[in-house]
Amino acid sequence: MNKAFKYTIFLFLVLSTTHIYGQEQADWLENTMFQSGKINVVVAVVAILIIILFVYLFTIDRKLKKIEEENN
Amino acid sequence: MTHYWWKILSAILVVLAVVVGLKTPLSPGIPSTSPDRLNNGVTSVKITGYNTHFTEARESVSIWIENGDSRYCPYEVNVVSDTEIRATFSITGQIQEAFFDLYVANAIDGTLYLPSAFLQDGLEVVSDPNKTASCEISPQKGDESFNFPNQPILNETIRNLLYHVPSWFAMIFIMLISLIRSIQYLSGGNLVKDMGASAAAEVGLIFAFIGLATGSIWARFTWGAWWVNDPRLNGAAVAVLIYLAYFVLKSSVNDDAKAARLGAVYNIFAFVMMLVFVMVLPRMTDSLHPGVGGNPAFSQYDLDDNMRLVFYPAVLGWIGVSYWMYDIRERMSKLTFKKMALNE
Numbered sequence: 216m217n218k219a220f221k222y223t224i225f226l227f228l229v230l231s232t233t234h235i236y237g238q239e240q241a242d243w244l245e246n247t248m249f250q251s252g253k254i255n256v257v258v259a260v261v262a263i264l265i266i267i268l269f270v271y272l273f274t275i276d277r278k279l280k281k282i283e284e285e286n287n
Numbered sequence: 288m289t290h291y292w293w294k295i296l297s298a299i300l301v302v303l304a305v306v307v308g309l310k311t312p313l314s315p316g317i318p319s320t321s322p323d324r325l326n327n328g329v330t331s332v333k334i335t336g337y338n339t340h341f342t343e344a345r346e347s348v349s350i351w352i353e354n355g356d357s358r359y360c361p362y363e364v365n366v367v368s369d370t371e372i373r374a375t376f377s378i379t380g381q382i383q384e385a386f387f388d389l390y391v392a393n394a395i396d397g398t399l400y401l402p403s404a405f406l407q408d409g410l411e412v413v414s415d416p417n418k419t420a421s422c423e424i425s426p427q428k429g430d431e432s433f434n435f436p437n438q439p440i441l442n443e444t445i446r447n448l449l450y451h452v453p454s455w456f457a458m459i460f461i462m463l464i465s466l467i468r469s470i471q472y473l474s475g476g477n478l479v480k481d482m483g484a485s486a487a488a489e490v491g492l493i494f495a496f497i498g499l500a501t502g503s504i505w506a507r508f509t510w511g512a513w514w515v516n517d518p519r520l521n522g523a524a525v526a527v528l529i530y531l532a533y534f535v536l537k538s539s540v541n542d543d544a545k546a547a548r549l550g551a552v553y554n555i556f557a558f559v560m561m562l563v564f565v566m567v568l569p570r571m572t573d574s575l576h577p578g579v580g581g582n583p584a585f586s587q588y589d590l591d592d593n594m595r596l597v598f599y600p601a602v603l604g605w606i607g608v609s610y611w612m613y614d615i616r617e618r619m620s621k622l623t624f625k626k627m628a629l630n631e
Contacts, residue, residue: 253508257309259504263504275615275616286622
């Protein structure tokens, strides 16, 4: 469970720093977000959804690997 | 193969919700005007449409603005393109409210509405103006096709409803599974049940993170900040912290049976607190979220029928996928448990 905890802390940190990085390149990034009826916000949301699911898939994979190694 | 049917069904529902949610066109709307102020006297404004057909329906275009009981029509309208109209208004004297609501009607798009489109500039705002203006209007009914509503400020991001909200539904469902497993552990003492409870809480947290992250991005470009002091946002954050504490509590006790018992008792407490923070408290105060401050969510004013048609399958699909993820995690826990039992 420690690993899951570490990942969540990592995620929190990543999320909390995005806007600090964002400020430097804020202009072009924000402008694209507001263009075409803000459709890129939807793109970002779907991307985040898929990224988090894949990160979780990856952690499950590692856990399963550990179980497999213990069984050998 | 028979026990795969719900997994296949939920996968199909999720794919369908993503495809239909992204492919369905947005209904026509007016996202913005520039300038967004009307002077005392003559003002020429540019009205920007979205998915509109202004040139095609040039003959039937009519525009008016409303302020209190008064209605003003432009004395000059110039259709520039499908998504751009230039109109000139002449307004003088006293008005009732500081903001003007804008209406644009044509035969193809119907009557489009932008509330508080213009702020008054230099006019006299009084509660009881000495005269009211009026002019002929011609509201239109547009073509009825399958599309999503075009709301001011939200625009295309209304599609996020199909990705952000179902993840919270999935989270609450999976936390309910976690609660059931914890109660089963407390009544039977079977350690596998407790492992199932923490597996479910883990999957639930993943969906909570999806909800927080997607909501944060959505808030940045509609409400203007990554995080706002909204009761629902803070409630969700507290709920996540409560469940993080569940894992900290379980990992801090060395004795397996004691950790399981403590965790199960705490989990029951955590579920009740989560319900209070996510479902009860936000409804008691005003919030930026729709459906809060008294009336339940998903009333007829909050959710469009076409959105419902995609939203409910999306919720079912994501609940199915979350249960699938939990199922895999629980089977892994059972393997670990078997190994532990063999070693002893």
